[in-house]
Amino acid sequence: MVETKRKVRDDGNQGRKRPKKKVKKQKSSYSKIKARKKSGPRLPSSLQKELERLSPSTTLDSDEDVDSDREIFGKDLYEYEEQQAEEESKKNRRYDPVQVHKSQYEMPDELSEEIKDENLESDDEDEDNDDNYNWGKRNEEASSDDYVEEDDEKHARMLKGIIGMPSDAFEERKKKRGHAVIQELYPESEYNPSRDIVDGDGRISIEDLLNPLREKSGYSELRRRLQQIEKKYGTIHAPLPKADQARLERKAASEWSNKDITKWEPIIKRNRETPSVNFDQKVDLEFTTVGAIASEFEPRTEFERKIAALIHDDKLMEAHKKDGSRLLELNEVSVEDEKDRQNRIAKMRSLLFRHEMKAKHVKKIKSKTYHRLLKKDKLKAASLQMEMDPEAAKEFAMKQERRRAEERMTLRHTNQNRWARRILERGLNTQDDGTRAAIAEQLQRHAALTRKINSMKDSSSSSDDTSDEDDADGSDDDRALLEKAKIKTLEVLEEEDAVPKSGLLSLPFMRRGLEKRKEAAAEEAKLALEEYDSTLKKLENAGGSEDPEVATISGRRVFGTAKAQILDASNKVKSDKFYGSTDSEDDLEAREHGDMVSNRSNDPQKDVNSDSVVILEDTDTHQESIFKNFNDIIRDAGAKTTYEVAIFASNTWKKAKNKNEEDTKVNKSPKLIEPAKQDIKDIEMGFGEDNDTDSEGHMVDGVLSSGPKLSYELPSQDELVRQAFAGDDVEDEFEKNKQEILNEENPEPEKPLLLPGWGQWTHIQQKKGAPSWMLKEHESAERKREEALKKRKDAHLRHVIISEKLDKKAEKLHAKALPYPFTSKEVFEQSIRVPIGPESNPATAIGALNRPEVVKRPGVIINPIAFEEVNPHERTEERSGGKHKLKKHKGNVGKTKIMQSTKA
Amino acid sequence: MCFPLAAPNTFPGQHSHTHSAPPNGSHLRPVTGHWFRFSSGDLLSFLGFLEACKMGDKQENDTLVKVKPSSEQDISDELDQRIKKYLRGEGANLENLQDRKLKGQLAVREDLYGKSAKAAAKAEKWLMPSEAGYLEADGIEKTWRIKQTDLVRAVDISSSRNQYDIVLPELGPYILDFTLSGRYMVIGGRKGHLGIVDMMKLSLIKEFQVRETVRDVVFLHNELFFAAAQKKYPYIYNRDGTELHCLKEHGAVLRLQFLKNHFLLASINKFGQLHYQDVTTGVMAGNFRTGMGRTNVMQVNPFNGVVALGHSSGTVTMWKPTSSAPLIKMLCHHGPVSALAFHSNGHLMATAGKDKKIKLWDLRKFEVLQTVPGHANTLDFSQKGLLACGTGSFIQVLNDSSGTLNYSRYMNHSMAKGYQVGKLLFRPYEDVLGIGHSMGWSSILIPGSGEPNFDSWVANPFETSKQRREKEVHSLLDKLPPETIMLDPSKIGTLKPTKNEQRSKQEREAEMEEAIEAAKGIKLKKKTKGRNKASKRMQKKQEMIEKVRRPYLEQKTKEEEQFSRKKQKVSEEIELPKSLQRFASKKGAS
Incomplete structure (x- = not known):
């Protein structure tokens, strides 16, 4: 209903309103109307706009007009919505092509608009003057005819104002258009561009702007340039949406940065290919010396500055220089003085050194006696010094006193403590040796100390010596006593030689008597001396450490002829020693004698070695008991060996030969009798492999084997025969052996066997034999075995068996699987064929062979990689030898470039 | 992992401590005259040369051959050869490698190896200047006609001191052994005479009598200790003759050998049992019955530590301490094997049999290289590869003059009639052959037998006690476990050898079962939030x-x-x- 009504009204208005509609594209009004009407489908404003453009004279438009007319009355209610519409229009402005095109003209447009607005406002019906968003409304108001006219006029004026052409020119154009007088519904504005602008007519081109300049100078040039510009740049397209723009930008940037990054490739390639990267280069410690640090010093505080000023004062410096030189002059030392000084120092040094060396040497000497002597010497020297110097004596006394006090404090010398008392209570005799010794020591200590005290009281240094002697152990005491006695007796002996030459005693009978007595005394003395000697010896034996006898024995060990005399000399002493001591040397000695005996007893036929016989006699007389002990040794096969190794003594050597000859003569017969017993090789090799046998008969052979010649040359006949045929069927045996081993390592498959009766129900089955699968399996197994045998290393070697057993223990020495980058066994094995250890490579190559992938000392800071020019065609090895590496300076050119590119 | 097992594998100048033989050593380098070629010289040797010239009835200056190599080409060729030795074979073919990274790494490695080899070759050239001398015949003369008496006249005094006979008829045939450096010798008389001799000073350090049969003596790692196989057991003595150990487990041992890199004492006893004992810990490393009867032919391959035994059936077996079966069993002779010796390069073996043959074997192919007619009771290779054979009282030395492993007669020596040669042993680093025989021991000169340059880090004849102690500790630290003994020690570190045949079905199933059991046994973690x-x-x-x-x-x-x-x-x-x-x-x- 309403629509029809409107149509009618529209018809009425048509004549007046259509042209205006054509010109106008007022979206805001549409939306406003729509919102107001709330009827019919609501199209999005953009669509509506489009529609409008396509068919400017639609019915809807006319409707609108009517509506709008009507709405003038009741507009107040929807004012707010109007505003919204305006905003929409504002939004749309962005997409307004005109706006983009002629942005340079915007300002004047706006200006003119403002002017217009001002003008308009006076005409307007006092509505919302202050409202900024009521342009649309104003446009509606201005829909009256005269307003259009006025508008036209204004436009012309404006153009005139801008271009500077008379408005007639525009008027003319209007007229040319003829009857269609265009009346704007709304005033032209930024948001409401005039129709000619939209259609392209009446657009201001550059030519329009240039035309007025035609007459002026430089016009042609300007034109030419403009033409050029026009040719070059066509129309500028609308900017792309931001997302697209960003994408494009990103694309470009990535391309650029990709290209930029490629410059790193050679560096990276190089670093990847180098066998080891070195980060240890150029570790700059900045300051190397204190001087370097000091030179960098700059005075900062007031105080420092003052001091610096003082130090660097010119005057001072000069003075110092002068003074220094003077000082130097004063300081002059003559060459001789210097030499002297040096000599002195050298002497001192050498003395010191010698002293040191001597001290070291002395310290190394292990001999106790030496040290004892040394100590004594020192003490003597000290006592001498004491005598010379009273102060030293005092000091020494003080020291002694102190030591004594210390000893007293320990109370080890008294027998007043509980332990000692108890032992004394029980009686010393009941104690064991240890405690007795301890008590004795205590007593001794006590005695020494008390004596010391006494000596100090007497202040006589003579008793010191005796006390020292007393310090030694008891046996030493005895020895000293004996020695003294000996000396005394000797003295007595000597003294007696002095014979008075006059007086009673010089009378002959007196002299005779004296001589007799002297002789008796001498004899006595001699006896005494002997006694002393023997006791001394005993003492020494008990000590056991310094045994002269042992030394003689070891010396005598040297064999042969020397033996007899030494034996003679030492026999006496030995006799008492063999029972008591357990010295190994003695033992050997005994054994030796035993051997001699055995020699004689075993080989009665050789009466050789007269000297040994002598020895035997000696030994027999003395040591028969021992021989009993060594009987078993004698029986031993080894005993047949004689002790005469040194045949250098020609005497013995000859004898030995003789003996051997005799031996051979004698022993031929037993040999021929029992050749079967002997090993073939014995005779053949001449080494008598077997003569370690234990039987008596062989022992004889053993003796023989030491003899040369005949015994080896003719083995008996059957031995020869045996030897000759020993390796007769060796080959067959080996073949058999090989077959066995092969069977063991590659066992033959079992023959297909059926259990008797199994599956043999009928005679047909019986005829069939084993089932086919069994046969097949057997066959395949056999084939496999044959293949395996063929693959064996010794397949073509008849005389060799190479074991194919795998050694489980050695498995750990092999690689279980190919290590990662390798794919073939050969390559891997060839790569490890050269040892890289220091034993098999020269020192110059070890470093390179064993260098780790990354060489870096702890604490070294690894800086990020820096760009450097690298020749991509350079080979890595060349560089790996030299010093290449990442530079440390921080000018990170490459990085900054990348950053720039991403920014762009 | 690789071990310097053998001399050729060790780098000689590794610490630039290589020395040329001192003038008092008995290298017969510079001797000339009408027999000898002048190879290089120092003062003493030059004197010797002059002497020889005076003595020689005809002087031919033409025989003086220039020492200098003729051109740079020669030098570079020589260097190339040495480099090849130190490179130990070819590198892998990198062309076929897919992995570029690995390729690069390997290329770098190979380059380093090359550099190292070159440096080593250079060091060898310049740090080991002495060359081994040798006899060279002139015209009709034959080297084996030259007698020891002739040699004495031609060599310097110190060398001539190394010619002597020590006659000790009483205590039976002697055996001997040298230390690694050749400085000390231990002697063992069959009837119990043991002694250590300083060969440089020619002085007796210690001798003593054990009053038992002594069948073999051998030095342990240095001169301080030696083992003697006695009547019932082997014993270990120190230098002073003190008995340190009695190795009862070995039984009545016939032959002893010491494996210096492994510190193992190997022995073969009367019953054909092979024992290995670690002398550092005393642990028995191995105890095997050979099952081939009694033998006294035993020798260690110095290259890999494998012990070879020669048996009466003509076979030679090779053993290692971790397997009860012999690694190799080869039929070498039709008669019993009487002697065995290994070249120090490890792949040349000489055997002598009662079938009157001496055979040279290539142990890489297990093939006979050469058969020389003749008996030998004892064989020994010198450091430079001369082969000495002794039988009866006659000694023959063969050499490989052409370098093609074709051994021919080089020198002969006859002992006094009736002397039975029992043991021949070249003295290391000297041109001396030690002979143990039934009447004592002797020493003769064999020019060109010893290595003229010694490396003090390997074996130093002039070792001080401090150095010896240091070396002892080092060698103990470097001791190899017994399982490193294998035929080819360069295989250590390579991929585990597998049996080529596939595992059987049952085995695989068993393995799977095991794995499943193991998986079942895994304890699960305690989880929270309903996952437990x-x-x-x-x-x-x-x-x-x-x-x-x-x-x-x-x-x-x-x-x-x-x-x-x-x-x-x-x-x-x-x-x-x-x-x-x-x-x-x-x-x-x-």
């Missing part, structure tokens, strides 16, 4: 088991597939046309 529910745990466990089982199953299916494919192929081949198929079964049945 019994059902979840169960599920997880099941999954784990599945995971373990999968590879086995996959393998199985794969194999089955292969098998079926094969089968298909076979069946396709046999398949008859369809029309005839119905007759096939009948045919098969009938």
